[in-house]
Amino acid sequence: MSPSVLRGVDRAAFAVAFAGRLRRAGVPAGLTDVDDFVRALAASPPHSMSSLYWTARICLVRQHTDLAAFDRVFAAIFADPPPLPRPSRSASPPDAHDDVYARVPADTDDSDSGGLPWATLPPAVAETPAHDTALRLPERRPSALTGLADRPFDELDSAQVAQLGDALRAAVAGWPTRRTRRFATGAAGARVALRPTIARARRTGWEPVDVVRERPVRRPRRVVLLCDVSESMRAQATAYLHLMRAFAVVADGEVFAFATTLTRLTVVLRHRSAAEAVARASAAVTDRYGGTRIATNLRSLLTSHHADAVRGAVVVIGSDGWDSDPPHELAAVMARLSRRAYRIIWLNPRAGAPGFTPRVGGMAAALPYCDRMLPAGTFQDLLVVARQLQSVTCTDGRKWPTLTPAPRIIA
Incomplete structure (x- = not known):
């Protein structure tokens, strides 16, 4: 084994001095980062300049924008880095103590490097000259699911929405139960x-x-979902259908879509194929992308033969609150629904916007009867909704979370 490059050096003093140089260059290396760096140097003493580079970078750099400043400071301290070997494709597997860069060829993509999730920035377009000793900085990219979670629904295509729909189904896999x-x-x-x-x-x-x-x-705690598929909810309608399918398949929930009329989608959304289920649900809703009559549709649900499904259930309403019915009618039917349901959760895609205030007539009338109003403008919001619903419905001996009633707002 080759000797450590910091042999005989006080690791704590070196880490503090190096972090101080980084802070002067604009990299926010705090005390926790310095402690991690000292512990990493003690656990695995660097035996090459590249291993020291990666140990310092992993411990002290938290943001992608700080990489350039970190590289300048590292190059100023260690002005003469050793040459980095680049193995050929036919070379034998490297030894366990070989340089880390030897395991990540700079001119290959993820598929050619054994499935490792690395990519070289900037991408190489030709063979690197033999005399080139510049550091190759492989960057770890976020997964496709993480990159799509915070994007608005209207920026996603059907395949991306289906991919995130599978994540919603996995999020509600452990649906809580209730004592009968x-x-x-x-x-x-x-x-x-x-x-x-x-x-x-x-x-x-x-x-x-x-x-x-x-x-x-x-x-399982009964759950009833109602999704607004009117014109104002065009961008969110497909994503909400995937959320309803997740509860219909995993939690045996009752799901409905409404615009001017109420349509039950429980049977069609339980299809084995997510794409086929969403397609059949879209075909079943004849008044899609039309007007909105929230009060009328809630009254139709409470007077139909599906009204018993609401009793003792968690009712989830996904809508932006725009309603053509008078606000006092929505307030009356929401009061009736609150007496029958276990909890009422309202999902509003506009609630996550900065400075949002629910002053729309329908939303202001329904809010006093809701236990919670949650933002639902991105798939990350829907994943949070799934976790919130599981915490609301937990009845396995744990204490139910306290739900603060929404304040009454006069439109």
């Missing part, structure tokens, strides 16, 4: 089942030798 009034026999039950115990006691002279126990039956 029914009981089932089980060895772990804390309650004695009288009828089965007495029935078995008939065989032992009416002595309860074999005691049968029972436990409460748990079922």
